[in-house]
Each structure stands twice: as structure tokens, then as C-alpha cells.
Amino acid sequence: MSDFAICLAVSAALFTLGVVGVLVKRNAIVVFMCIELMLNAANLAFVTFSRQHGTVDGQIFVFFVMAIAAAEVAIGLSIIVTVFRNRASINVDDVTMLRR
Amino acid sequence: METLLYLVFGLVALVGGVLVIVNRNPVYSALSLVLTMFAISALYILQQAYFVAAVQIVVYAGAIVVLFLFVIMLLNLGDESDLPASSGTRRFVGALLGVTFAGIVGAVVWEYASTAGPAVAAGTDIDHTKLLARVLFQNYLLPFEVVSLVLLAALVGVLALIRTHGRDLDSSEADNV
Amino acid sequence: MLAPTALLFLPLLAGVLINGLLGAKLPKWFSAALGCAAMGASFLGALIVVPLVAAGAVGDQVLWTWMAAGSFTVDVALKFDALSCVMALIITGVSFLIHIYAAGYMSHEDKRGLSRFYTYLNLFVFSMLVLVLGNNYALMFVGWEGVGLCSYLLIGFWYDRERKEGDSTFPSQAAKKAFIVNRIGDFGFLIAIFLMFTTFGTLQFDAIYANAQSVVGGPALMWGKPVLWWITALLFVGAIGKSAQIPLYVWLPDAMQGPTPVSALIHAATMVTAGVYMVARSNVLYTLAGTGPSLVAPIGIITAAFAATMALTSFDFKGVLAYSTVSQLGYMFVGVGLGAYSAGVAHLMTHAFFKGLLFLTAGSVLHAMRDVGDIRRMGGLSRKMPITFITFAVAALAIGGFPFLSGFFSKDAILLAAYQQSQWIFWLGAITAGLTALYMFRLLAIAFLGEPRDRELHDAAHESPAVMTLPLIILAVLSATAGAVLGMHEDGLLYRFLSGVLHVEHHGAATMTPMFISVALGLVGMVVGLLVYRGKSADQLNHGSAISALPRAKWYVDEAYDAAIVRPIHDVSRSVLWRFVDKWIIDGVVNASAAAVYAAGGVLRNVQTGVVQTYAALILAGTVALLFVKALL
Numbered sequence: 015m016s017d018f019a020i021c022l023a024v025s026a027a028l029f030t031l032g033v034v035g036v037l038v039k040r041n042a043i044v045v046f047m048c049i050e051l052m053l054n055a056a057n058l059a060f061v062t063f064s065r066q067h068g069t070v071d072g073q074i075f076v077f078f079v080m081a082i083a084a085a086e087v088a089i090g091l092s093i094i095v096t097v098f099r100n101r102a103s104i105n106v107d108d109v110t111m112l113r114r
Numbered sequence: 115m116e117t118l119l120y121l122v123f124g125l126v127a128l129v130g131g132v133l134v135i136v137n138r139n140p141v142y143s144a145l146s147l148v149l150t151m152f153a154i155s156a157l158y159i160l161q162q163a164y165f166v167a168a169v170q171i172v173v174y175a176g177a178i179v180v181l182f183l184f185v186i187m188l189l190n191l192g193d194e195s196d197l198p199a200s201s202g203t204r205r206f207v208g209a210l211l212g213v214t215f216a217g218i219v220g221a222v223v224w225e226y227a228s229t230a231g232p233a234v235a236a237g238t239d240i241d242h243t244k245l246l247a248r249v250l251f252q253n254y255l256l257p258f259e260v261v262s263l264v265l266l267a268a269l270v271g272v273l274a275l276i277r278t279h280g281r282d283l284d285s286s287e288a289d290n291v
Numbered sequence: 292m293l294a295p296t297a298l299l300f301l302p303l304l305a306g307v308l309i310n311g312l313l314g315a316k317l318p319k320w321f322s323a324a325l326g327c328a329a330m331g332a333s334f335l336g337a338l339i340v341v342p343l344v345a346a347g348a349v350g351d352q353v354l355w356t357w358m359a360a361g362s363f364t365v366d367v368a369l370k371f372d373a374l375s376c377v378m379a380l381i382i383t384g385v386s387f388l389i390h391i392y393a394a395g396y397m398s399h400e401d402k403r404g405l406s407r408f409y410t411y412l413n414l415f416v417f418s419m420l421v422l423v424l425g426n427n428y429a430l431m432f433v434g435w436e437g438v439g440l441c442s443y444l445l446i447g448f449w450y451d452r453e454r455k456e457g458d459s460t461f462p463s464q465a466a467k468k469a470f471i472v473n474r475i476g477d478f479g480f481l482i483a484i485f486l487m488f489t490t491f492g493t494l495q496f497d498a499i500y501a502n503a504q505s506v507v508g509g510p511a512l513m514w515g516k517p518v519l520w521w522i523t524a525l526l527f528v529g530a531i532g533k534s535a536q537i538p539l540y541v542w543l544p545d546a547m548q549g550p551t552p553v554s555a556l557i558h559a560a561t562m563v564t565a566g567v568y569m570v571a572r573s574n575v576l577y578t579l580a581g582t583g584p585s586l587v588a589p590i591g592i593i594t595a596a597f598a599a600t601m602a603l604t605s606f607d608f609k610g611v612l613a614y615s616t617v618s619q620l621g622y623m624f625v626g627v628g629l630g631a632y633s634a635g636v637a638h639l640m641t642h643a644f645f646k647g648l649l650f651l652t653a654g655s656v657l658h659a660m661r662d663v664g665d666i667r668r669m670g671g672l673s674r675k676m677p678i679t680f681i682t683f684a685v686a687a688l689a690i691g692g693f694p695f696l697s698g699f700f701s702k703d704a705i706l707l708a709a710y711q712q713s714q715w716i717f718w719l720g721a722i723t724a725g726l727t728a729l730y731m732f733r734l735l736a737i738a739f740l741g742e743p744r745d746r747e748l749h750d751a752a753h754e755s756p757a758v759m760t761l762p763l764i765i766l767a768v769l770s771a772t773a774g775a776v777l778g779m780h781e782d783g784l785l786y787r788f789l790s791g792v793l794h795v796e797h798h799g800a801a802t803m804t805p806m807f808i809s810v811a812l813g814l815v816g817m818v819v820g821l822l823v824y825r826g827k828s829a830d831q832l833n834h835g836s837a838i839s840a841l842p843r844a845k846w847y848v849d850e851a852y853d854a855a856i857v858r859p860i861h862d863v864s865r866s867v868l869w870r871f872v873d874k875w876i877i878d879g880v881v882n883a884s885a886a887a888v889y890a891a892g893g894v895l896r897n898v899q900t901g902v903v904q905t906y907a908a909l910i911l912a913g914t915v916a917l918l919f920v921k922a923l924l
Contacts, residue, residue: 017120019227024124026223030216031131036907037208044143065161070246073166074254080173081261085268087178091185092275098189110901211911218918
């Protein structure tokens with residue numbers, strides 16, 4: 015098994031872990047961490063393919079993903095803080111306003 | 115020898131990922147996440163993406179996870195035991211979808227990895243931070259600037275979200291914490 | 292070289308935009324000055340362009356491609372040739388004078404109204420130039436509809452006015468009538484355009500005319516008539532609507548509800564002659580199809596005679612002139628119908644001068660008489676308004692065919708063509724010429740001569756200001772001299788200029804006989820009009836002979852249309868279309884679709900749990916399904 019295949023396999027497995035986490039966890043913050051897990055899995059794939067093709071464009075993309083992730087985390091966490099302030103809970107099941 | 119390192123760090127990353135999900139205490143989850151980040155960073159180094167690896171540690175382990183921890187502490191969230199456990203249905207559906215997804219993605223990876231040719235001769239340039247900078251600031255200058263705008267927007271957005279209407283910030287924090 | 296286009300169109304466009312967008316904020320004098328200046332600049336442009344065209348320095352101007360579909364393209368392109376230049380000169384020149392006149396006539400409007408008026412007026416001239424300068428039927432149709440829109444807007448300019456006592460209509464209703472009646476004609480025009488497209492695959496004038504010969508012997512399309520017959524006949528339907536011929540003339544008399552400068556400009560001098568221009572422009576088609584003598588000329592001459600009877604009995608100053616316009620347009624169609632295209636266009640030009648002048652004098656009179664248009668309350672105005680009277684008299688002599696004035700030349704050219712080809716058309720035309728002189732001098736005798744019939748109104752009457760009388764004088768000079776200067780015969784200036792575009796037919800030798808007949812009848816009409824109507828009291832006028840009752844009631848044409856078309860449509864709409872089709876079928880479909888969406892929503896809303904993770908799971912399930920399908924394929 016080549017190094018290349020190992021990295022891709024790790025990337026796929028991490029992504030799946032992230033997906034499962036998002037689906038089953040109730041704690042909003044942990045759900046968020048799982049999203050970060052998925053982003054990292056994608057980044058790993060980017061770097062791996064970049065190496066495979068011998069260009070740096072994939073690595074550039076990783077930068078952009080990181081920057082967007084930083085912005086997203088800031089916004090997401092502040093939403094969580096706001097929700098917690100209003101409902102004293104970070105259980106995602108309690109936030110069902112979208113239904114109405 | 116190198117393949118062994120790949121295997122070890124890949125395994126560490128996966129263990130960290132599993133721990134993120136399995137831990138009931140969000141603080142442990144965050145720490146497990148750091149473990150995964152370091153492992154991934156190591157994989158980057160193995161692939162000669164040194165600069166990305168450094169940024170990975172600085173941004174993710176150094177900033178983002180710290181932010182997570184900060185919020186957990188701020189909201190005084192202990193372990194998850196006060197939340198009702200996830201229902202069996204949810205776990206079942208999650209596991210089913212996850213396995214199916216992993217199966218399909220795994221099949222694709224397997225097929226791709228077995229057909230893809232050898233890596234392009236490990237260009238001596240590929241790890242070169244200079245080259246990275248040149249590409250970033252020449253070919254991707256506009257997206258780069260746009261990203262800075264996105265960050266600014268996020269900054270403003272956070273301020274708007276956190277602002278408490280008509281109430282003093284300190285007192286509202288005191289009420290909730 | 293786009294300069295000619297810019298010279299003609301840009302000033303008007305600027306006038307429309309500035310007055311239209313900022314008018315409410317501009318002072319009155321500025322709106323009026325801007326409207327007149329834009330018009331004047333455009334007129335100057337025409338004066339510059341026309342000699343260039345005559346010298347052959349300016350040809351077609353392709354501005355841009357309007358639409359392209361396969362091999363079919365329509366360009367926004369202008370055609371500068373003798374015919375379009377003559378039209379452009381008439382339009383811009385007469386419009387310029389009327390713009391100036393309107394500054395005086397409309398001076399009582401507020402600044403919002405005045406800027407609106409000049410916006411419409413400039414837009415009208417712009418559209419009219421598009422109509423006559425377009426080099427294909429599609430662009431002509433754009434101008435055609437544009438002038439129709441402006442006509443609608445300007446007839447209904449005083450849209451808030453209610454029905455006045457004794458009037459049969461009021462501005463907003465008259466505007467709607469003009470628009471709707473014109474739709475019928477436009478429908479014919481549109482079908483003709485479609486037919487030309489299917490027959491020739493293009494709408495460009497030159498391309499169609501070049502290929503017209505090849506479809507002459509073609510198979511019959513419908514009713515045993517070949518395609519070219521149908522094209523020309525349907526084009527003529529459009530002309531009937533726009534140029535107020537039988538049976539669609541009914542909108543024009545009502546259109547007099549608009550301000551008088553509008554009546555002069557649109558409903559006498561320019562827009563209503565668009566139909567004549569179209570037939571003249573399509574002269575190649577009409578000559579090949581033979582529709583002219585069998586369809587165009589008969590309808591023209593019948594309209595001319597029919598409208599003259601109504602002009603003879605109307606008591607409304609502008610009403611007389613309106614029917615007179617319908618009648619004179621009939622003459623023009625006789626001209627172009629009988630192949631005397633240059634004569635038709637020449638009469639179009641002289642008519643623009645003297646009928647524009649007549650309407651402007653009417654405006655001057657109305658201005659003095661506090662908007663009372665009933666000639667039974669006028670009389671003796673010649674002493675109060677000498678300039679108006681004299682210019683009116685010149686125009687009346689010109690339209691009556693007094694020797695060596697403009698109407699004499701152009702009308703006799705048409706009657707000569709009739710004399711050579713069809714005796715009944717000639718005699719009806721000659722009699723109508725007599726009637727024309729009669730009703731004009733009846734109007735002159737009743738309104739300007741004799742004793743005042745309404746002392747109070749008469750005392751308040753006054754001559755109009757110079758801004759209004761100056762255009763009258765200029766138009767009077769043109770009405771008097773245009774015929775002699777331009778020489779309305781084959782070697783004359785106008786005919787030679789037009790000969791490159793307009794097909795010339797010879798039907799026997801020129802003869803003086805028709806001229807003597809029509810001049811004799813015209814002079815008799817003038818004398819009779821003066822002798823009979825001078826000094827009659829209002830009561831005497833009211834008790835006319837029984838013969839005049841029918842034409843005075845406008846032959847009950849409006850009533851007949853009302854009973855035959857308007858009421859049935861109205862009743863069917865009420866009883867069937869509204870009560871059944873709209874209420875049950877259309878509303879039913881709408882309500883049923885709403886109910887179906889509501890029911891479906893009731894089922895689908897169960898998906899919306901509000902729990903984020905459900906949505907995430909659904910997204911993932913969708914992704915998995917897609918990947919699965921991809922893997923299977």
C-alpha cells in the first residue's frame with residue numbers, strides 16, 4: 015500500500031468520523047468540532063493530491079479552507095454563545111426554531 | 115521506513131477522531147481534536163508540505179481549538195452527562211449512513227489509488243515556501259484579498275451577534291455564567 | 292457615418308429625457324424652450340441632411356442589429372432617400388412651428404403639465420422619424436406603434452376632464468377609442484409583416500422590392516388572391532386604421548378632444564399621413580399586386596366624399612376640420628392608389644401645411660373664445676382677430692383648390708390621374724372638391740363674418756400673441772406658395788427629387804379638362820358657401836333642411852358600431868366570459884392549484900422537524916444516493 019493510498023484512506027476515514035459525529039452528537043460544540051474534523055480530512059486530501067500532481071495549487075486551497083474555517087468557527091461559536099444565553103442549553107435538539 | 119511513519123501518524127489521527135466523538139466531556143473532545151491536528155500536521159510534513167504543516171499547528175491547534183476550549187470554559191460546560199444520551203435510532207441511522215458513506219468513498223479511494231500512477235517526481239520545489247508565496251500572490255491574489263474581506267465580515271458578524279440589546283454586557287454575562 | 296442620425300434623433304431624445312425625467316422640477320419657460328429647441332435642432336439637422344442625400348452623400352445607415360435568428364435578421368437601420376427625406380422635412384418643419392405655437396397655446400398649464408406635454412410632443416416626433424426613416428417594416432412598425440402611443444397620450448392629455456355638456460365624448464374616452472380602433476388596423480399591418488417574412492424571409496424594404504417580381508405569378512393564398520395581393524391589402528388595413536379611412540375613421544373626429552396643437556400636428560399634418568407614406572413606400576408591391584385601383588383608390592374616394600358630407604353639417608369648429616382631414620386623406624389614397632405616388636405625397640405635403648394652419652387658427656379662435664368650439668356662438672371674428680382670419684382664409688382658399696395656391700396643384704394632380712383611369716372616381720372627386728370649398732367657406736362665413744352671435748364671448752375675444760401668430764403666418768406663406776415653388780408636375784422640383792424612389796406610371800396624355808372642372812366646382816362651392824351662410828342667425832343654422840339631419844348625426848356610424856360590435860362584446864364578456872369562464876374555469880384552475888399545493892405542503896411539512904441533525908442526515912443520504920447512482924452508472 016503506497017503512502018499516497020494511506021493518506022487518502024485516512025482522509026476518507028476522518029471525514030466519515032466527522033459525518034457520524036455531526037449526526038449523533040447532541041452537544042453543539044462537539045458537533046462543531048466534528049465539522050472541523052471534516053474540513054481537516056478534506057485538507058489532507060488536498061495536500062495529498064497536490065503532492066501527487068507535483069503542483070502547489072492544492073496547498074493554496076488549504077490556506078483558503080483554513081481562513082474560511084477560522085471565520086466560520088468565530089461565527090459559529092458566537093451563535094452558540096447567543097443561543098446558550100437565551101436558552102441556557104447547547105443541546106442541538108432544543109433549537110428547533112427552523113420548524114416554524 | 116517512511117510508509118511506517120505514514121501508518122503510525124494516520125492511525126494516531128484516526129484514534130484522535132474517534133476520541134472526539136466518543137468522549138462525553140467536551141474538554142476531552144477538544145484535546146483529542148488537537149491530537150488529530152498534530153497527526154495530520156505530521157502527515158503534511160511527510161509529504162514535504164512544511165509550511166502548511168506549520169500553519170496547521172498555529173491556526174488549528176493554536177487558535178481554533180483554543181477558541182473552542184475558551185467557549186467551553188466560558189459557558190461552564192462540564193461533561194455531557196447532563197444532556198440526555200443520543201437515542202438508539204439516531205445512533206443506528208448515523209452508523210448506517212456513516213458505514214455506507216465510508217464504503218462508497220473507500221471504494222473510490224481504493225480504485226483511484228490502485229490506478230493512479232506514481233507521484234510526480236517529488237519536485238524539489240514543491241515544499242518551497244517561496245514558490246508557494248509566488249503562486250499565492252500572483253495567481254491567487256484576488257481570492258486572497260476576498261478572503262481577507264470574508265474575515266472582516268466574520269469579525270463584524272461576531273460583534274453584531276454577541277452585542278446584547280439594551281443590556282450591559284457585563285451584567286448579562288453575570289446572569290448566564 | 293452616424294452624423295445624420297445623431298442630428299435628427301439626439302436632440303429629440305434629449306428633450307424627451309430631460310423634460311420627462313426632470314420636468315416637474317423645471318420652470319415652465321425652460322420646459323417649453325427645451326422642447327422647441329430640441330425640435331428646432333432636429334429640423335436644422337433635417338435641413339443639413341437633405342441636401343447631402345440629394346447629392347448622394349448619405350445612404351442607408353445601419354446602427355445595430357436588433358434581432359437575429361438563423362438567416363433572419365432585423366437591423367435598426369435608417370433609410371435616407373428622397374421619399375424619407377421629404378417626409379422628414381415636412382415632419383420636422385411643421386412640428387417645429389407647432390412646437391413654438393404650443394408654447395403660447397399651452398401657457399395656462401402648470402409646469403408639470405407643460406413638461407409632460409413637451410415630452411410627449413418630442414417623443415411623438417421621434418417616433419414619427421423612426422417610422423419614416425426605418426429601412427424595414429419591423430422598424431416602421433416600431434415607429435407606427437410609437438406614434439400611436441403618443442397619439443393616445445396626447446388625446447388624453449387632459450385625462451381628468453369630465454364630459455362637457457353637449458359633447459359626445461371626453462378626452463380619456465376619446466384616447467381609448469383612438470387606441471383600440473388603431474389596434475384593428477395594426478393587426479392587419481402585423482399580419483402583413485408576418486406574410487412578408489414567410490414570403491421573402493426578410494423585412495428590409497430593398498430586399499423585398501427586389502424580390503417582389505418573383506412571387507407575382509404565385510399560387511392563390513386565400514379567396515383566390517395571390518400572396519402579394521394579401522400583403523398589400525393587409526398593409527392597407529393598417530393604413531386604414533392609422534389614416535382614418537372607412538370603416539375605421541371613427542376615432543379621428545373624437546381625437547379632437549386633445550389640445551389643438553396636437554390635433555394640428557398629429558391628427559392633421561403628420562401621423563395620420565403615415566398610412567399614405569406606407570403605401571407610397573410600398574409602391575413596388577402595390578404596382579405589382581394591382582391592389583391600388585381596385586381597393587385603395589375606391590376606399591379613398593368614398594371616404595373623401597362621405598367625410599365631406601359630415602364636414603358640411605358639423606357645428607364644431609374642430610369637427611369640421613377633423614372630417615375635412617379624413618376627406619383629404621381619402622384624396623391622398625386616391626393618388627397613391629392610382630399609381631400617382633408623387634401626387635399623393637405632394638398632397639400629403641401641401642395638406643400638412645394648410646391643414647396644420649387651419650387647426651392652428653382653430654386653436655387661436657378657441658383660445659380667444661374661452662374654449663367654446665361651437666360655431667353657432669361665433670361670428671364676426673374677422674374684426675377681432677385679423678391675422679387669424681387672413682391666415683384662415685389663405686388656408687381655406689388653398690384647400691378649396693383656388694388657382695395657383697398649393698392645394699390647387701396637388702389636388703389636380705390626383706384628379707388628373709383619376710380622370711385618366713376611372714371616370715366615377717374622378718367625378719366623385721371633383722364633386723368632393725366642390726364640397727370641400729363649400730364647407731370651408733361655410734365655416735369661414737359663419738365663424739368670421741357676419742354679426743357676433745354671442746356678444747359676451749365676442750367682447751372678450753382678442754388676437755393671439757405673436758408666438759402663436761408667427762407660425763400661422765409662416766404656414767400661410769407655405770400654403771400659398773408651396774405648390775408654385777415646388778412645381779407639382781413631372782418636371783417640377785419635387786417630382787424629380789422623388790422620381791428615384793416612386794414608380795411613375797403614364798396613363799395617357801396630360802389634359803387640362805379635369806383641372807377646369809374641379810376649379811369651377813371649387814369656385815362655385817366658395818361662392819355658395821359665402822352667400823348662403825353669411826349672416827345667418829343661430830336659429831336659422833339649427834333649422835337646416837332635412838337632408839342635413841343624417842350627416843349631422845354622423846350617419847349614425849358610431850351608433851351602428853356600438854350596436855353591432857361594442858355591445859355584443861360587452862354583453863358576452865359580462866354574461867359568459869365573466870360569469871362563467873372567469874369565475875369557474877380560470878378561478879377554478881387557480882384555486883385548484885392553490886389547494887393542491889396546500890395539500891402537498893401538509894404532507895411535506897412533516898419532513899421539517901426543525902432538528903438540525905435530521906437535515907444533515909438527509910443531506911448525507913442524498914449524497915450517498917448520488918454517489919451510488921454514479922457508481923452504478
